[in-house]
Each structure stands twice: as C-alpha cells, then as structure tokens.
Amino acid sequence: MKRKVLSALALAMAVQSAWAQGIVLNDEALRSDLNWLNQQGVIQISTSTWPMSGDEIARALSQAQVDTAAQQKVMQAVQNKLNADNAMIKAELFAESDQKNIPQNFGDHQKAQYQGALEFNAGAENWDVKLRANAEKDPQIDNDQDVNLEGSYLAGKLWNQWLIAGQIPSYWGPGHDGSLIRGDASRPVYGVTLQRADQNAFETKWLSWVGPWQYQAFAGRLDDYKAVPDANLIGLRITAQPLPYLELGASRTFQIDGEGQPGSAKAYWNAFIGKDNECNEQGCRGENNPSNQIAGFDGRLNLQPLMQVPVSLYGQYVGEDEAGGLPAKKMYLAGADYSSALNEMPYQLYAEWADTRTNGEARGISYNHHIYTDGYYQHGYPLGHAMGGDGQMVSVGGNIRIDPMNRINGRVLFAKLSDAANRPNVRAINAAFPVADEIKALDLTWTHYLRPDLPLKLNGWVSDSDRQGNDAGASIGIELPLDKRLFSY
Numbered sequence: 001m002k003r004k005v006l007s008a009l010a011l012a013m014a015v016q017s018a019w020a021q022g023i024v025l026n027d028e029a030l031r032s033d034l035n036w037l038n039q040q041g042v043i044q045i046s047t048s049t050w051p052m053s054g055d056e057i058a059r060a061l062s063q064a065q066v067d068t069a070a071q072q073k074v075m076q077a078v079q080n081k082l083n084a085d086n087a088m089i090k091a092e093l094f095a096e097s098d099q100k101n102i103p104q105n106f107g108d109h110q111k112a113q114y115q116g117a118l119e120f121n122a123g124a125e126n127w128d129v130k131l132r133a134n135a136e137k138d139p140q141i142d143n144d145q146d147v148n149l150e151g152s153y154l155a156g157k158l159w160n161q162w163l164i165a166g167q168i169p170s171y172w173g174p175g176h177d178g179s180l181i182r183g184d185a186s187r188p189v190y191g192v193t194l195q196r197a198d199q200n201a202f203e204t205k206w207l208s209w210v211g212p213w214q215y216q217a218f219a220g221r222l223d224d225y226k227a228v229p230d231a232n233l234i235g236l237r238i239t240a241q242p243l244p245y246l247e248l249g250a251s252r253t254f255q256i257d258g259e260g261q262p263g264s265a266k267a268y269w270n271a272f273i274g275k276d277n278e279c280n281e282q283g284c285r286g287e288n289n290p291s292n293q294i295a296g297f298d299g300r301l302n303l304q305p306l307m308q309v310p311v312s313l314y315g316q317y318v319g320e321d322e323a324g325g326l327p328a329k330k331m332y333l334a335g336a337d338y339s340s341a342l343n344e345m346p347y348q349l350y351a352e353w354a355d356t357r358t359n360g361e362a363r364g365i366s367y368n369h370h371i372y373t374d375g376y377y378q379h380g381y382p383l384g385h386a387m388g389g390d391g392q393m394v395s396v397g398g399n400i401r402i403d404p405m406n407r408i409n410g411r412v413l414f415a416k417l418s419d420a421a422n423r424p425n426v427r428a429i430n431a432a433f434p435v436a437d438e439i440k441a442l443d444l445t446w447t448h449y450l451r452p453d454l455p456l457k458l459n460g461w462v463s464d465s466d467r468q469g470n471d472a473g474a475s476i477g478i479e480l481p482l483d484k485r486l487f488s489y
Helices: 002-018 028-039 054-062 069-085 265-273
Strands: 089-096 112-124 127-139 153-158 161-167 190-196 213-221 232-243 246-256 291-302 311-320 330-342 345-355 392-403 406-417 437-451 454-465 469-481
Touching (some): 028 069, 028 330, 054 069, 265 291
Antiparallel strands (some): 190 213, 213 232, 291 311, 392 406, 406 437, 437 454
C-alpha cells in the first residue's frame, strides 16, 4: 500500500510539474477518465462545466488516493492527455467518408468532412495562449470560411480567476451525450469567459457548507445570426458540492441586443433580473421584453462515498421563459453511469434519456422565440442539446481501455427528431435536423496511441433513418505533436 501511495504522489507531482496550460477544452476521453476516477473514489472534482481549469485538475490529481492497478492506469491516461495538450506545436488531420446524420457527441470539434489544423500552445502559471488555425473542406456547418481560428484563445489569471477571450466551446451539465442549455454541437461562439481557477470551498464558516464551487460567466456575439444581426449571447453557470457525494448546478443564458433590439443598460438589467415578459398595446418588444431566456438546474449523485458503489445518477431540466420565478415550458435529461474494471481494464457504462419537447409535447417552442426567430441556434445548429428542439433521444454507451495504447468507446442511440417540424406555423430553424425523423444508430471509435501523446482515432457508424434510409461511414483522425521525437520514434 505504501508503494502505491508513493507512486500516486509521484504521478501527481509529475502532472503538476509538467502542467503549463491553464485552460482545458472539451475532450471526451479526459472527461470520461476524470469521471471514472471520481466514481472510484480516487479524486473529487466537478466535470460538469467546460472548459475546465488546469489548476483544478492538478489539485484533484495531487490529492488522489490510488489503490489498484486499474486506477493507476487511468491516472496515467490523464497525465498523458495533459502532456499531449502541453505540446508547443501540434498538427491534426481528419477525414471522413461522409457526414454523420446522428446527433454529435461531447467534444466532437470536427465540423467538416476534411480538416487540417495547426496549433501553437504557450503558457505559464498566470497566462495561457492557444492559437489554432483550421483549414476545412466540405463543412457540415457552413460559416462561409475555408480557414478559421476556432479553438483559439488568450487567457490570464488573477486572484484565482481565469479571464479567457477567444472562440472556444462550452458545455454545461452532467450529461454524456448532450446538455439542454449549453452544448458544443454548434461552432464555438466568439466571446469572453470568466471562471475560477481552483474550486476550493469558502474559508469562512458561514459559507464553507457550500463546499467546492465553481462559476462560469460568458458573453459573446453570435455569428451570422440573420434574424437579429449582431445578437449577443450572455450566460452564467454556478455549481457547488455541499456534500462529497452531491453536486448541484444552476445555469442561465439569454440572447439580447442586436439590430432592431434594445441595447441600453436598462434592457440588459431587465434581462438580468428576468423582467422580459411584459407587453403593451404596441406588442411584446422593447426594454421590458428585451431577451430570449433559458434557465435551469442540474445535479449529480455519486453513490461511491455513500455506499461504496461506483455509480452516479444525474439529471437536468431547463425551461423556456419563466413562471413564478422558476423555469417553465421545461425540457428534461436524466441518466446513470457505472465505472469499474475487468481484468485490470478500466471501463465505464452509461444510459441517458433526453427530451427537448415542451413539457412532453412538441409545440415548436423549445429553442425558439418570437423576436430571435432563428432560435437558440448558430448557423442553424443548436446551442443547447445536439438534436435541437422538439426531440427525444435514448442512448446507451461506454468505453473500455484495453491497455495503455488502445481504447474503445461507443454508443447506441434512438432519436426522434424535429417532432414539430411538420406542424402548421412552425418555422424550420434546425439545420442539423430540419424535418421530422427517427434515427437508430451505432457509433464506435477505436483509439490507438502510437505513442502516449500521439492518438490515432478510427471511427465507424451505421444508422437507419426514416428519411434517409440506411447509412454507414467511417473517419480517421490523428494528432501529431511536432517535436523532434516525432521523427526519431
């Protein structure tokens, strides 16, 4: 046991000494590994708000309690990922046979059929820079650009606060396959993000009961939002862990300002306090009805500290508009996941259900608005759940790390999409799934690490769509740290 503890401490110290990057962007494998360590009781960290702070990950790893070889394997996988992100110069290549017709999963930043990227990273304790240039061909989400800087940012830290400016994805909530309020299925929104570096609890006894907590505030400008040009997106999320086994979150976003809409301080204040449902004889516009609001709550219950069972239960609900000060016209998400090991091979399984209809009925209200008529979308792709409004989805998935160099993850899903698309007077605004459809799909990915920081990903999927029939495809992607080891390995 002493050897294992010392090994864990050495590993944590190595992570901290190697870490230079302050901001960690959405990554499916990393999130899965951190959740696995949570459910095994190795670390305690919130993974429901992305991007994450590298400081918080380093803190959690430094306090890790490793008891098994499988736990050590996952710790090493996390270290390898952080080291790979720390490479000064990276290249990335991606190609797929055809575009998927299924809802995107978490961390999928490929928005075109063919993509090449060159990335530069630099940072120190109090600053972090990522410059990423992407060249795309045959985009899935068309933004009229062959080259973009998505995934680029400049960040600085002061008094335990990270201020981030750039075009980076956000994700708010505990769901594996989607978030009802801020997902990453659309292209990232240009903007500024503010969040804590470490999630430590308040030191004062009056607030220490809140436990470890985090907030993330965002303000940005929607790109090519034709219904209201120059519209802004504002958001705030707060999470807390008042008990070691319970995490609670509250999130709120609103679209505001833009051409023809009030942009005064009073309009922003009314939107902030929720005064945006007042109408008069001229209609429902002006400073007392300035914004399109979405808000909700989420939670995760980890049974490991309670019952020594590596299972978590989670849920989320958000609402369009409000009634009695709480979200109304609600959408729901719920799921469970399980983390264990088979013959020292760590694996995780999950099951998830999401419903983006309005109180269980497809009415053309979810992610829609009477002023911001392009809806809660950017370039027609949802800013919330990947399937967009008026859909239902059930997914079962998981991953297994066969050995340090090979990992398999996959999911099976059934989705009923755009259920209100054929209703009279419902405008088609969901470019991802513009017509009513039912899809059944299998999505599998094999990741082979040519070196611990050099992953080669092979993905394949098959689907059956009521609208498009049977479909199948494959993709290949590789990340290359451009250092001398690449040519000497």
